[in-house]
Amino acid sequence: MYSQGLIGAEDNVEETPEFLEEFQARIDREEKIEPNDPMPSAYRKTLIRQIGQHAHSEIVGMLPEGNWITRAPTLRRKAALLAKVQDEGGHGLYLYAAAETLGVSREQMTEELLSGKAKYSSIFNYPTPTWADIGAIGWLVDGAAIMNQVPLCRCSFGPYARAMVRVCKEESFHQRQGYELMMTLAEGSPEQREMAQDALNRWWWPSLMMFGPHDSDSTNSDQSMKWKIKRFTNDELRQKFVDATVPQAERIGLTMPDPELKWNADKNDGEGGYDFGSIDWDEFWRVVKGGGPMNVDRLAARKKAWDDGAWVREAALAHAQKRRDRAEASKVAAE
Amino acid sequence: MATNADFANTLIALADDHLILGHRLSQWCGHAPMLEEDLSMPNMALDLIGQARNLYSYACILEGSGRSEDDLAFLRSDREYKNCLMVERPNGDFAHTILRELYFAAFMHPYWEAAQSSADKTICGYAQKAEKEIAYHIRHCGEWVIRLGDGTKESAERMRKAVTALHPYTEELFTITPAHQACIDAGLLPDLATLKSAWSMTISTIFKDAFLEIPEIAFPQEGGRDGRHTEDFGHLLSELQFMQRAYPGQKW
Amino acid sequence: MTTSHAPSLTPLWEVFIRPRNGLNHKHVGSLHAADEDLALRAARDVYTRREEGNSIWVVRSDQIVASDPDEASENFDPAGEKIYRHPSFYDIPDDIGHM
Numbered sequence: 001m002y003s004q005g006l007i008g009a010e011d012n013v014e015e016t017p018e019f020l021e022e023f024q025a026r027i028d029r030e031e032k033i034e035p036n037d038p039m040p041s042a043y044r045k046t047l048i049r050q051i052g053q054h055a056h057s058e059i060v061g062m063l064p065e066g067n068w069i070t071r072a073p074t075l076r077r078k079a080a081l082l083a084k085v086q087d088e089g090g091h092g093l094y095l096y097a098a099a100e101t102l103g104v105s106r107e108q109m110t111e112e113l114l115s116g117k118a119k120y121s122s123i124f125n126y127p128t129p130t131w132a133d134i135g136a137i138g139w140l141v142d143g144a145a146i147m148n149q150v151p152l153c154r155c156s157f158g159p160y161a162r163a164m165v166r167v168c169k170e171e172s173f174h175q176r177q178g179y180e181l182m183m184t185l186a187e188g189s190p191e192q193r194e195m196a197q198d199a200l201n202r203w204w205w206p207s208l209m210m211f212g213p214h215d216s217d218s219t220n221s222d223q224s225m226k227w228k229i230k231r232f233t234n235d236e237l238r239q240k241f242v243d244a245t246v247p248q249a250e251r252i253g254l255t256m257p258d259p260e261l262k263w264n265a266d267k268n269d270g271e272g273g274y275d276f277g278s279i280d281w282d283e284f285w286r287v288v289k290g291g292g293p294m295n296v297d298r299l300a301a302r303k304k305a306w307d308d309g310a311w312v313r314e315a316a317l318a319h320a321q322k323r324r325d326r327a328e329a330s331k332v333a334a335e
Numbered sequence: 336m337a338t339n340a341d342f343a344n345t346l347i348a349l350a351d352d353h354l355i356l357g358h359r360l361s362q363w364c365g366h367a368p369m370l371e372e373d374l375s376m377p378n379m380a381l382d383l384i385g386q387a388r389n390l391y392s393y394a395c396i397l398e399g400s401g402r403s404e405d406d407l408a409f410l411r412s413d414r415e416y417k418n419c420l421m422v423e424r425p426n427g428d429f430a431h432t433i434l435r436e437l438y439f440a441a442f443m444h445p446y447w448e449a450a451q452s453s454a455d456k457t458i459c460g461y462a463q464k465a466e467k468e469i470a471y472h473i474r475h476c477g478e479w480v481i482r483l484g485d486g487t488k489e490s491a492e493r494m495r496k497a498v499t500a501l502h503p504y505t506e507e508l509f510t511i512t513p514a515h516q517a518c519i520d521a522g523l524l525p526d527l528a529t530l531k532s533a534w535s536m537t538i539s540t541i542f543k544d545a546f547l548e549i550p551e552i553a554f555p556q557e558g559g560r561d562g563r564h565t566e567d568f569g570h571l572l573s574e575l576q577f578m579q580r581a582y583p584g585q586k587w
Numbered sequence: 588m589t590t591s592h593a594p595s596l597t598p599l600w601e602v603f604i605r606p607r608n609g610l611n612h613k614h615v616g617s618l619h620a621a622d623e624d625l626a627l628r629a630a631r632d633v634y635t636r637r638e639e640g641n642s643i644w645v646v647r648s649d650q651i652v653a654s655d656p657d658e659a660s661e662n663f664d665p666a667g668e669k670i671y672r673h674p675s676f677y678d679i680p681d682d683i684g685h686m
Contacts, residue, residue, distance in 0.1 A: 059370070090374055105596055188585055308428070314486070319485055374633050374636075475628050
């Protein structure tokens with residue numbers, strides 16, 4: 001979201017102890033870092049990786065919900081879903097632009113996604129077999145994403161923080177849309193209720209996995225906290241999400257698929273919170289490493305869109321060149 | 336004299352055009368040639384679906400039958416949908432999709448302009464809003480047709496193929512059914528014959544910049560206004576209607 | 588892995604939107620487009636979906652000339668010394684009222 005003329009201006013900064021100390025001091029003073037400011041290369045790399053993954057997640061995230069646009073049961077739902085999936089595309093776009101300020105092109109990032117080198121959120125490697133999945137995604141997946149994203153609005157890197165402000169503003173309707181949809185199903189026929197409960201059963205645990213490994217196993221967490229790229233740890237955010245979501249499920253009479261879930265009045269420094277069962281980390285790593293039910297299909301769909309669109313992108317560039325040539329020729333002719 | 340049924344049925348046919356074309360456009364969401372277009376195509380689809388909803392809802396009021404927009408959109412048999420054949424054609428490549436949208440928008444723009452002086456105040460209101468939306472579709476799709484027609488060798492070839500494939504379907508846009516004729520006579524809806532020159536002007540202006548020729552139509556393809564559809568239409572309906580058919584009578 | 592795309596990159600554009608008359612155009616973000624018309628259309632579709640504005644500017648990112656961050660102190664610090672440019676520098680009796 002900054003201008004390309006500035007990109008990579010300080011990529012060769014000498015990282016003396018004084019420089020690193022002053023950089024950390026700026027962060028500690030809550031100063032925002034802008035793209036053309038000198039920054040440690042590890043800071044730059046961490047952001048490129050994180051913003052890139054975030055952007056890819058938005059783009060791949062269009063697919064599971066996009067699967068139901070043509071089958072939405074009412075015109076009202078259809079319009080809402082289409083607008084929501086469109087928003088995800090916009091969010092990917094804002095985020096790619098934020099990463100581009102750090103000297104990586106969208107084309108490069110796209111190729112890293114398509115080659116499997118770059119990761120995206122594992123949650124999108126689960127399928128959406130029923131309409132209730134659209135409700136579950138909006139309510140749980142967007143709910144979890146919002147938990148993650150709200151603190152990112154205060155991230156130390158200016159362009160990322162600004163992109164997240166816009167994303168969060170737009171995303172506020174997404175979760176409401178999903179919850180309203182689930183509520184309608186939960187209040188509907190036994191068949192609809194069952195559909196809603198089934199979707200909740202399938203999405204609950206993967207939603208908890210969205211916050212990433214436990215703090216004790218998270219490799220990037222400490223440094224990101226220090227740099228104020230992250231403001232809360234994975235486990236803190238996960239707990240907040242559980243505490244916010246469980247009452248929402250109860251309110252519409254759905255049951256979390258976790259027999260160990262129970263209120264613990266001592267949690268959260270005596271404010272209370274929910275204890276919950278242990279997450280199946282084998283499943284998490286399996287999906288991260290490409291073994292989820294939809295990993296192959298998701299990448300294939302992205303690759304097809306990119307490959308099928310190549311001739312369009314080439315034509316646009318060729319036409320732009322022709323226009324420049326013609327403008328040049330008519331200028332010469334006039335002289 | 337136009338009856339309420341004439342008026343409602345003509346609006347339903349127009350709504351069907353919008354719904355089915357919106358359905359086709361929405362299929363691109365998440366699969367467009369570039370991210371920017373992943374936002375533009377749903378914008379156009381949302382315009383079309385919004386217009387379909389207005390038209391269906393108003394037709395329901397005119398009918399006084401207690402049907403809802405969703406009953407009309409999801410619970411009719413294939414013969415009861417009266418959209419023109421062009422809008423149900425499969426998306427094909429980006430050239431086909433963009434050209435089809437241009438053909439339709441170039442028709443709807445003078446339609447909504449004329450409809451602003453309808454004797455029916457509700458239609459006047461819809462027309463004022465829809466005219467602005469559809470003007471943007473012409474601009475957006477027209478710019479793409481020019482870029483593809485005057486881009487690379489491959490894009491020019493694809494654009495020409497799209498014209499050959501779709502042009503025979505454009506005649507049906509101007510078909511006047513007896514119900515529509517009654518609405519014209521009552522001053523409710525535009526006379527489609529008077530829209531032809533504006534449509535041709537829009538298309539030929541854009542085609543000139545795109546180095547495209549307007550082909551002679553040897554065999555116009557039509558039948559949709561009479562409920563006779565192409566083979567692809569049943570597949571489209573099986574997706575569109577899936578939920579309402581699989582789980583009848585429920586609230587969503 | 589795909590390699591079928593054009594070797595040249597689609598240019599980046601900066602987008603500026605005026606929320607309403609009476610306000611400045613403000614930088615809102617970036618996008619990619621092959622030419623200025625496509626950039627304007629895309630800016631409308633990407634950045635004004637929720638009535639964010641009534642006027643759009645797009646500028647090619649590589650056309651922006653930016654000040655050098657290394658020169659930030661010489662550029663901007665000296666202004667801090669010129670306190671006589673601010674009204675509070677001057678002592679006026681209270682009974683004069685607002686001036």
